[in-house]
Amino acid sequence: MSMPRQVTGPVAPTAFRSPKSVRRGAAALGLAASMTLAGIAATPTPVGAAAAPSVGPVFTDGMAQPVFSSNRNDWIREEVWIETPVDSDGDGRNDRVHAEVTRLRETETAGLKSPVVYEVSPYYAGGNPVTNHNVDHELNQALRPGKGWMNRGGSLKDPASDERLNAATTDAADGADASAAGTGPQPAISTSHESNWLPRGFAVVHAESLGSGKSDGCPTTGGRNETIGATSVIDWLNGRAKAYDATGREVDATWTTGKVGMIGTSYNGTLPNAVASTGVDGLEAIVPISAISSWYDYYRANGAVVAPGGYQGEDTDVLAEYVYTRADKQICRSVIEELAKAQDRVTGDYSAFWDERNYMNDVGRVHAAVLVAHGLNDWNVKTKHAAQWYEALKARGVPHKIYLHQGGHGGSPSVNVLNRWFTRYLWGYENGVENDPRALIQREDRTLVEYPEWPEPAAADTELNLAPGTNGASGVLTDDKTRQGKPVTETIVDDASKRAQTLADAATSPNRLAYKSGTLTGAVRLSGTPRVSLRMSFGQPAANVTALLVDYDQNGKAKIITRGWVDPQNRKSISRTEPVKPGTPYRLDFDLQPHDYVVAAGHRLGVVLLSSDYDYTIRPAPGATLYLDTTKSTVMLPIVGGAAAFAAANG
Incomplete structure (x- = not known):
């Protein structure tokens, strides 16, 4: 992993003054430069002419x-x-x-x-x-x-x-x-x-x-x-x-x-x-x-x-x-x-x-x-x-x-x-x-x-899994696939009137699904583009799908780090709408907005899934249903240090 360098004050000053410059292309007009210094040319003084000032x-x-x-x-x-x-x-x-x-x-x-x-x-x-x-x-x-x-x-x-x-x-x-x-x-x-x-x-x-x-x-x-x-x-x-x-x-x-x-x-x-x-x-x-x-x-x-x-x-x-x-x-x-x-x-x-x-x-x-x-x-x-x-x-x-x-x-x-x-x-x-x-x-x-560069070269895509919660509580965001258990289908009921922040903060809600890591023992830095791969079906021919990446502090307060959206009708191509057949499961692979973010020790990293996003998407009438197969859904995060860094902090 390359080490960052914090910006410091200026170095000792050194001065340079250029000679008078000329328009690019002057040589093509027969005004050959007599000297070139730091990429700025100076024209010679014609014989018998007064010297031009050095400006x-x-x-x-x-x-x-x-x-x-x-x-x-x-x-x-x-x-x-x-x-x-x-x-x-x-x-x-x-x-x-x-x-x-x-x-x-x-x-x-x-x-x-x-x-x-x-x-x-x-x-x-x-x-x-x-x-x-x-x-x-x-x-x-x-x-x-x-x-x-x-x-x-x-x-x-x-x-x-x-x-x-x-x-x-x-x-x-x-x-x-x-x-x-x-x-x-x-x-x-x-x-x-x-x-x-x-x-x-x-x-x-x-x-x-x-x-x-x-x-x-x-x-x-x-x-x-x-x-x-x-x-x-x-x-x-x-x-x-x-x-x-x-x-x-x-x-x-x-x-x-x-x-x-x-x-x-x-x-x-x-x-x-x-x-x-x-x-x-x-x-x-x-x-x-x-x-x-x-x-x-x-x-x-x-x-x-x-x-x-x-x-x-x-x-x-x-x-x-x-x-x-x-x-x-x-x-x-x-x-x-x-x-x-x-x-x-x-x-x-x-x-x-x-x-x-x-x-x-x-x-x-x-x-x-x-x-x-x-x-x-x-x-x-x-x-x-x-x-x-x-x-x-x-x-x-x-x-x-x-x-x-x-x-x-x-x-x-x-x-x-x-x-x-x-x-x-x-x-x-x-x-x-x-x-x-x-x-x-x-x-x-x-x-x-x-x-040295961005995204951080040491960042690696790290696949995390979704384990369902019990009794309406949040599920688990984990790097341990065995924690997922038996196949479970979880449900989201769309309500476009409820803002994403409200749903991310809610302890329970029929209008969103939430999955949280354990309390981190060390900081985790994200650098790049998060992605989700969801196996979903729908109760109607059209629906919005929204994913949030969330930082939960020690008090459980949610800060939305980034988010992303997809139209399931464009699951194969953004150029082609294909109808959704209710009850048929589909694979939805889509990106969230890129970010560079440090989740502090003592916080929990979370993924929240909802349907309509009040501030960004079209807002249909409430009631649309979405079904998530947790065992066939994953989250890919660009974590600096990769899976090992997440495992160490989530241990």
Whole structure:
């Protein structure tokens, strides 16, 4: 087992100042570099010409230092509209993306060429009031607007307080604002990132996603046109796309090196994943924070219609309606209506609609260095998004690092962590970040600990069995198969009105089954993706199935570590619904959300099974029955140290 290293203070400082830089590709124009130092080239002084001033970044301890002005009045601001190759609103003209550039005065006066920190968002112009789908109905049905379509489980989205809007302004604790787009260059659509990166020599670009603010085109909740729109900004920064100012004059980005790093939270972090999956030249690094890697896994789970936490009943059409803030409120109506139809809230099946929004399909094209950041308790964008994206990047040898914290949605790495990443991959300064430990995890006591990789390499899938309880009491979660006894069928009666936390806490309940380990004599760490394999039958043709992994403290109080869901009709494939025949047993294999969690000594580890999950699934009328064959059902947990570690702690 590899030992973690707790993060310590900085080492003794060492400083480096680069010479004046030039735009990438200058050699092709006959401007051969006279020297290269730390990946930043300097042009020779022509014979008889005055020497150009030496202006460039300063690096200390592998990080760009704030040696340029932090006075916003010293910076240059530009407003541009970048032409894309798509016409998603069908008006016969290519869509244009509205963007604002903030750069240093030295890019005009001293020949500085800056790399770019770039955030694109559909939230800068606020959001529209929307109503979520009703989830209180039978399975295999969907209520349409006008037939009980209402928001159960949340109020109308308020642009002033909505979590999604807040995510657009908190990426780097940068004192950002996200004022609604107005006429003319002010107010700025956002000032996030500027105070962090301008003084360190970077430029900052903020852009509004298609269909929002001053951009045209249509919002499609992760559709291909949104990816192309965001990618076009990088094309412009590298001379491959055209941009225009408010007067229609063409604007060139002559002030940049062409190296771009994308960063953002939630939707703003999802777009970097999308753009990186195109393999666009010039995108050198991304920092997706609480970001989606497949939109199916945001609104569905193993065939079940499952909500993002806190947004019960939301779907792609609702989110598109929320961010549809461009001035023309009619041109995209048919596009949003098509989203409502194609998303399929009836079966929950994976389809071509979702495949278009699955960035995992093109992860092989990613070459940008990826610093993934995610909250271990994020139930809005669940941890599966970070885990599957990160695992695929590892497998393909893409430069990668992951930051996992104890919070929920959002939560950026520190400025120092970001600085090392951008310094290495945007400035090209070889600070050795690629040799650092790959995982930075905030532990339960809030200390930051570095690990060689994530999941922990010493974690091994450990199969545990379910032994039934007696007289309605909880059963046993055990590594001893002999404790299961004779075959027993246990029953769950669905009641969607009862929340998962209530059922996990209950000493007995007909609405759930619970299985607990013994009191642990030592801590047990989980690192990775838990899975369950259940042998179940049903009293009706459709039912929800929910599994919880639970930490029970010394007083028996339950803390839900993670959870997962499945539609039994999708038992063979998430793309195909097959009817359930009542009374026929089926094998259900499904995953819970990945986690990294330490169950403390003196606690008990538990698995709780229920049907509908009030906060996440469709909520049918109570009464559906589910039957579990305990002797043919197992739980697979990623335990550090494997079966031996569990046996030692559960002895």
